[in-house]
Amino acid sequence: MKRAAYRALAGAAIVLVLAAAATLAWQRHGQDDSNVPEPLIAVAASPALVERGAYLARAGNCMACHSARGGVPYAGGRAITTPFGAVFSSNITPDRQTGLGNWSASDFWRALHHGQSRDGRLLYPAFPYTNYTEVSRADSDALHAFLMQLPPAVQPATAHTLRWPFNTQAALTVWRALYFSPGGYEPDTQQTTEWNRGAYLVRGLGHCSACHSTRNALGANNTPLDLAGGLIPMQNWYAPSLTSALEAGVADWSTPDIVALFKTGVSARGSVLGPMAEVVLHSTQHLSDADLGAMAVFLKSLPPVAVRGAPAAAGASASSPVFSAGAKLYEKNCAQCHGEQGQGVPGAYPPLAGNRAVTMASSANLVQVVLNGGYAPATAGNPRPYGMPPFVLVLNDSELAALLTYLRSAWGNRAAEVTPTEVQRMRSENQR
Amino acid sequence: MTGCLRFLLLSLALAAGLAHSAPFENTIAQRTMACTACHGAQGRAGPDGYYPRLAGKPAGYLYNQLLNFRDGRRHYALMTQLVDPLTDAYLMEIATYFSALDLPYPPPAAPAAAPGVLQRGQTLALRGDATLRLPACVACHGEALTGVAPHIPGLLGLPRDYLNAQLGAWRTGQRRAQAPDCMAHIVAQMGSEDIHATTSWLAAQPLPASAASRKPAAALPATKAALPACGSAPSPLGKPP
Numbered sequence: 001m002k003r004a005a006y007r008a009l010a011g012a013a014i015v016l017v018l019a020a021a022a023t024l025a026w027q028r029h030g031q032d033d034s035n036v037p038e039p040l041i042a043v044a045a046s047p048a049l050v051e052r053g054a055y056l057a058r059a060g061n062c063m064a065c066h067s068a069r070g071g072v073p074y075a076g077g078r079a080i081t082t083p084f085g086a087v088f089s090s091n092i093t094p095d096r097q098t099g100l101g102n103w104s105a106s107d108f109w110r111a112l113h114h115g116q117s118r119d120g121r122l123l124y125p126a127f128p129y130t131n132y133t134e135v136s137r138a139d140s141d142a143l144h145a146f147l148m149q150l151p152p153a154v155q156p157a158t159a160h161t162l163r164w165p166f167n168t169q170a171a172l173t174v175w176r177a178l179y180f181s182p183g184g185y186e187p188d189t190q191q192t193t194e195w196n197r198g199a200y201l202v203r204g205l206g207h208c209s210a211c212h213s214t215r216n217a218l219g220a221n222n223t224p225l226d227l228a229g230g231l232i233p234m235q236n237w238y239a240p241s242l243t244s245a246l247e248a249g250v251a252d253w254s255t256p257d258i259v260a261l262f263k264t265g266v267s268a269r270g271s272v273l274g275p276m277a278e279v280v281l282h283s284t285q286h287l288s289d290a291d292l293g294a295m296a297v298f299l300k301s302l303p304p305v306a307v308r309g310a311p312a313a314a315g316a317s318a319s320s321p322v323f324s325a326g327a328k329l330y331e332k333n334c335a336q337c338h339g340e341q342g343q344g345v346p347g348a349y350p351p352l353a354g355n356r357a358v359t360m361a362s363s364a365n366l367v368q369v370v371l372n373g374g375y376a377p378a379t380a381g382n383p384r385p386y387g388m389p390p391f392v393l394v395l396n397d398s399e400l401a402a403l404l405t406y407l408r409s410a411w412g413n414r415a416a417e418v419t420p421t422e423v424q425r426m427r428s429e430n431q432r
Numbered sequence: 433m434t435g436c437l438r439f440l441l442l443s444l445a446l447a448a449g450l451a452h453s454a455p456f457e458n459t460i461a462q463r464t465m466a467c468t469a470c471h472g473a474q475g476r477a478g479p480d481g482y483y484p485r486l487a488g489k490p491a492g493y494l495y496n497q498l499l500n501f502r503d504g505r506r507h508y509a510l511m512t513q514l515v516d517p518l519t520d521a522y523l524m525e526i527a528t529y530f531s532a533l534d535l536p537y538p539p540p541a542a543p544a545a546a547p548g549v550l551q552r553g554q555t556l557a558l559r560g561d562a563t564l565r566l567p568a569c570v571a572c573h574g575e576a577l578t579g580v581a582p583h584i585p586g587l588l589g590l591p592r593d594y595l596n597a598q599l600g601a602w603r604t605g606q607r608r609a610q611a612p613d614c615m616a617h618i619v620a621q622m623g624s625e626d627i628h629a630t631t632s633w634l635a636a637q638p639l640p641a642s643a644a645s646r647k648p649a650a651a652l653p654a655t656k657a658a659l660p661a662c663g664s665a666p667s668p669l670g671k672p673p
Contacts, residue, residue, distance in 0.1 A: 070503030265517075277517040336454065337465070345456050372510060373466050377517040384522055387466025390510050394469075430509070 045145035053146025056139050059291070060132070060205035061283035065089045075099070075153035080126045081234040082219060085162035087126040095152035108144040109137060114182050122172040124160070125180070125219070134185040134204035179220040191301075198298030201291060202227075206283075211239035211275065212248075228305045231364060236429050237274045238362040243305040247360045250299050258296035259289060264381030270357065271350055273374045273388075274365060281377035314416050315409035322417070326406025329399055333391065342411045348386040353411035363418045366404055367426045370395075397423040460529045466514055467526070475530045481591035487533035490648045491673035492582030494527035496610065496664050505608040506601075520668040528673050537589045537639045537646070545632035553633025556626060557587075566621055569630070572614075572652070572662070576640055579648035582673050583664045586648060592635035599627045609663025 045053075057063065066089045068077035076091040091099040100108070107118040115129035116122055123129060135143075165171045185204060187196045202208050203225060213221040214230035221230070229241030229248070240247035250258050253269050260267040262284035265277060272280050284292065316323045337349045344351035352358050357365060373390035376382065395403065397420040404423075408415035456462065461474075467486065470478050475486030486494060500506040502515045502523075515523060543550055555561070557577070560568035570577060572584055579586035587595070601607035602619040609615060622630075639646045667673055 068504075070505060281517050337456070348456065348458075348462070372513050373469070375466065375514060375517050378519040378522045383519065384460075384463060384525070385518075386463045387514065389466045389469030390514070391469075392510065 045149065049142050049145045050149055051146075052139075053142035053144070055286070056143050056205060057146055058283055058286040059201060060135075060143070060207065061279060062092065062143075064278060064282050065127075066092050072153040072155065074147065074150055075155040077155060077158055079158075082126060082162075083233055084166040084219065085160065087124045087160050087162065088158035089127075090157055091153065091155045092147050093150045093153040093155075094148045095154050098154055098156045099152060100147060101152060103144070105141045105144045108147075109140045112140050112143070113137075113184075115176070115180065122169055122176065124162075124172065125175065128207040128210045130180055130221075131204055131207035131210060133180075133183045134200065136185065139205070175218060175220070178218070192297075194294045195297050195301060197291065198294035198296065201287075201295050202298055206295070208242070212242050213239075227302060229362075231362065232275060235275060236364055236426055237368060238360075238364040239275070240356070240360055240362075240365075241305065242299055243302045245304060247356055249302065249304065250296070251302070251304065253296075253300070255293055255296045255300070258299065259292045260381075262287065262292045262295065263289070264379050265377040265385070266347070266382050268346075270355070271376050273369055273376060277374070277377040280379060285377070285379045285381065315414045316405050316417050318409070322402045322405050323409060325399075326402040326404070327410070329395065329403040330406055330410075333394070333403070337386075342407070342413075352407055353413060355413075358407050359413050359415040361416070363404060363408075363416075363422055364426065366407070367400070367418070367423055368430075370400060370404065371423075371427060371430065392427070397421075397427065460525060464526055464529065467530075470510075474533050474535055476535050477589075481593040482597070484590060484594050485537075486530040487535045488647065489531055489585055490579050490581045490583060491524070491528045491531035492664055492667065493579070493585045494530055495524050495667070495673065496583065498523040498527060499665055500607075500609065505610070507606055524668050524673060531673070534643055534647075540589075540636050540638055541591070543632055543636035545629070549629045550633050550636065552626070553629035553631070556630045557633055561626075564621055564626075566618065566626075569634070574649040575653075576645060576649070577634070577637070578640065578646055580652050581648045581650055582667075583661060584648070584652075586646075587634050588637050588639050590635065592631050595631035595634060596627065599631065603627075610665050612662055614662035 063073050065078055065080060066076050067073045068075070071077055072093070074091070074093050076089045078089045079086040080089060093099040094101045096102055103111075103118055110116050110118070111123060111127075112129060112132045112135055115125065115127070115133070160167065185196075185200045188199070191199075209221055209226055211232050212229055213226040214228070215221050215233060219233070227242040229239060229244065231238050242248050242250070245251060248270075257267045257269045261270065261272065262280065264285065265272045265280040287295075316326075334352075338344050338352050339349075342352035342355075350357075357369075369388060371390065371392045373388040375387045376385040378385055391400065400423045401418045401420040404418040407413065408418065468475060470483045471486050472478050472483070477483060477485035497506065498515050498518075499520070501508065501511040502518070504512075518526075545553075556566060557569040560566045560571065569587055572580070573587050574580045574584070577587045598607060599619050599622070602616055603622075619627075
């Protein structure tokens with residue numbers, strides 16, 4: 001509560017101090033290149049353009065946020081929870097009253113490229129226009145053509161529940177002055193066409209940095225290129241660093257292994273769970289091998305960055321009581337699938353020995369997986385995944401901490417102990 | 433006391449099931465160990481009354497419940513997270529697997545309700561109440577209350593707490609089914625006392641003794657066959673499971 005009040009005060013102070021900046025920024029952003037006159041005669045989009053737009057909508061995973069659970073696809077209404085309140089996604093079907101029915105391709109471009117609505121309102125950056133600003137006008141037009149031919153769904157917007165001052169246009173003006181300027185993807189001429197294609201997808205539509213980077217107190221991540229990992233706000237999953245060999249960096253992976261992970265959710269080097277399972281299920285498995293290969297080439301080339309605040313790995317000694325308690329719990333609950341030596345079963349259960357998801361500094365994902373269990377995504381390439389049972393009702397906080405400490409110390413793994421407090425915090429956060 | 437003992441025995445059985453190191457198999461049973469951890473070995477039901485039996489329930493019914501959790505018509509975060517990344521076809525395969533398992537049922541718990549209450553429950557279950565416009569349970573859930581393939585679940589072999597929780601959730605809108613949600617209309621007509629009476633009587637009934645007669649009926653009687661497919665999505669197989 002105290003923290004919330006502090007945040008509100010800090011926000012208010014920033015609004016006041018930067019009022020001048022706001023005015024300037026307002027003027028700057030008011031001038032954009034989207035007030036292009038529309039052609040007088042609407043030209044029906046070609047099937048090829050629509051198909052291209054459908055593909056790009058997959059690449060951007062638009063449907064995941066713009067659909068409520070069990071609701072009409074693209075009709076919006078999903079709550080995107082943030083530390084500042086909830087933003088509800090909009091209806092992007094072509095309904096004239098409640099959707100994008102009256103939006104021209106230029107209106108759509110303005111939203112994607114400038115983060116502004118048709119009426120000039122500034123959009124909340126929960127819509128990742130800091131990434132989408134790198135999308136080309138041609139791709140924006142294809143996306144627009146695809147959305148315009150969806151069945152129109154009548155679904156009025158749900159009002160956002162953001163706290164003051166974050167619910168004001170003034171706050172957004174300030175935020176944009178600090179953290180956003182409309183851009184575009186500038187190809188790196190030193191690199192291959194393939195590398196540039198991968199960079200364009202990762203930085204732009206893929207909006208990978210929306211999760212795989214740390215956000216500051218005002219919810220901004222550094223740049224679309226910052227992929228150094230971060231805790232996903234409100235979800236309590238850690239999106240690991242794509243630039244660290246200790247986390248999810250792929251510099252030493254083969255390109256086919258990276259493509260397999262994107263395409264099927266599993267690969268010889270690792271598998272996906274949690275929020276990334278959703279990404280593979282709805283987005284990457286539908287992309288062409290050429291595009292996935294390009295993303296792999298780009299990701300492999302990322303310069304290594306040390307993980308922020310990673311403690312020196314310690315691990316429990318094999319003679320400690322917590323190690324032997326964890327070992328007993330492992331034998332009873334885990335060894336049947338993950339093996340006596342944490343070796344796993346290829347294609348079914350991941351190894352735990354030498355697994356970066358087990359040993360990386362943040363224990364968040366490890367705690368989540370053991371508490372709640374989960375399935376890898378059922379993709380065309382791996383349609384019948386094996387499941388991990390939930391242990392939330394089986395193990396208490398101390399038991400779970402001992403078990404995870406054991407996993408992080410056994411079979412050559414060397415990572416810091418997990419405390420019962422960490423487990424307890426995650427358990428209570430999940431119940432909120 | 434017997435309830436306590438049964439709980440202990442089931443807990444032990446469950447613990448033994450988890451600890452038992454069976455070799456890895458490329459089977460649907462292996463793939464669904466995420467389910468049986470709570471719902472009991474082979475989906476025979478968890479020990480505490482809140483994780484219902486899966487074994488032998490009609491495939492279409494189980495499939496629809498998996499969709500309901502995934503699509504927000506039923507609410508239990510653990511279930512939703514588990515089924516979220518799975519496809520319709522895989523969920524149907526999981527449902528079909530559990531529906532084909534035939535396991536013996538434990539005897540029902542002794543009823544705690546007064547004889548008058550059980551009498552009222554029996555009347556509602558077998559004959560309904562015309563003045564309240566309540567159909568009998570047997571009208572849709574099968575003459576033997578063992579369900580009707582492929583979509584209508586049996587009502588026997590379920591703990592009273594579980595039945596109460598489901599009807600209560602239906603009444604408050606926490607549990608929904610695909611339209612037409614027939615059960616929502618029926619529950620809306622039922623008072624708390626009638627719910628209590630019906631669930632008390634149902635939870636006290638034993639299953640038919642023979643394996644054949646405890647299976648869901650193959651079809652509704654001819655007079656009821658024109659009923660809409662209440663609460664059910666079309667099968668991803670293009671034909672009934």
